[in-house]
Amino acid sequence: MEMLQDKTVANLVTENIKTAHVFKKYGIDFCCGGGVSIAKACEKAGVNYADLEKDLIASKNENTRAVNYNSWELDFLTDHIINVHHKYVEESLPLITQYAAKVAKVHGHHYSELLEIQQLFALVATEMGGHQRKEELILFPFIKKLVQAEKEGTPVPDAHFGSVDNPIKMMEAEHEEVGDLLKKISKLSSNYTPPEGACNTYRAFYAKLDEFEQDLHHHIHLENNILFPKVLKLEKELRNSN
Template sequence: MTTLQERTVADVVTENIKAAHVFKKHGIDFCCGGGVSITKACEKAKIDPEILIAELVNLNNAPDRASDYNSWKLDFLTDHIINVHHQYVEENSPLLLQYAKRVNHVHGHHYTELAEIESLVTQVVQAMAAHQKKEELILFPFIKKLVKSEREGAEVPPIHFGSVENPITMMEEEHEEAGEIMRKIAELSNNYTPPQGACNTYRAFFAKLDEFEQDLHHHIHLENNILFPKALKLEKKLKNN
């Protein structure tokens, strides 16, 4: 039997989304880097695994139905991702760009890292806009066709990209790129900590960046660790029937 220490970070979060808060607190990546064991993740983060394990054990291990994403149908999960996470990015991206430009314009002469932060914010906003369109127009509709095929006992519908694995691989690479941009922003901003005496706009900007990163981590987790593996498994199952 696999011990908790041997299980991957992604598996634990998939089973109970509340575990994401524990990993986040300790600086452990549970989305893009979630494929490693808890032991290895603790080694990388330089934390005592016993402390982390104790916190995980104390979580309520029965996830509430509203966040038991692992039990959801894939078509329902894709709609959730669009309506919650894609919508969040679309609504908050203009605000982030405005904050980044304003704060850099006013305070960039003193805090020189703000120019790079503004550039990185522009990069991640543009990258996510293009990324989400690909998912909404290409990948997610095909996943819904797979679900429909299984429900109706039909064959896998023909597609120009060969297999669902191809767009999934591209989406995972783009997730990694977006995650890396946010890691750079976090580093430059001292984990979104505004300087002493910062104005309200400065503070609001860093708070929004922190919120944006948390949403991105949850967003990527749902896709990399739940939606994509299940879509690959479903396509394989249908082709073998």
């Protein structure tokens, strides 16, 4: 029987999304870096495994309702990602960009890290804009065609990119890039902790950045750890059956 510490972080979050909050608490990456064992993740983050295990078990025993994304149909999951996470990003990017500009202008002379945070978030905004368009116009429509082919017993549809593995690898690489940018922002902002006496705009800016990062972690988890592996498996099965 597989021990808890031997499971990968990603697998445990896939089984129980509530554990994501525990990993977030301990500073353990469950989306892009979730492919390592829990024991290895603890070692890397300098976390005491016994403490983490206690919280993971507690989260499992909570009575709050958790959504089992792992049971959803792939086409439904893509719609959910667009309607919830893509929409959140589209609505948040302009707001955070405005906050960044205002706070950097007013406080950047005293807190120089704000200027770097502004530049880094501009890269996040550019990256996410193009990334989501590629998913909505290219990858997700193809996933829906795969689902339809499975239901109708028809061959894998043709695509200019060949196997779906190619755009998936590109999306995963872009996830990694954005994740790295937000890690830098988190470090520069002392994990989104405003300085004592910070104005309300400063505080709102850091709170929104924190919220954005948390949403992105969930967003990437749904794609990297649930959607993409199942899509690759489906395409392989369809090719082998025709």
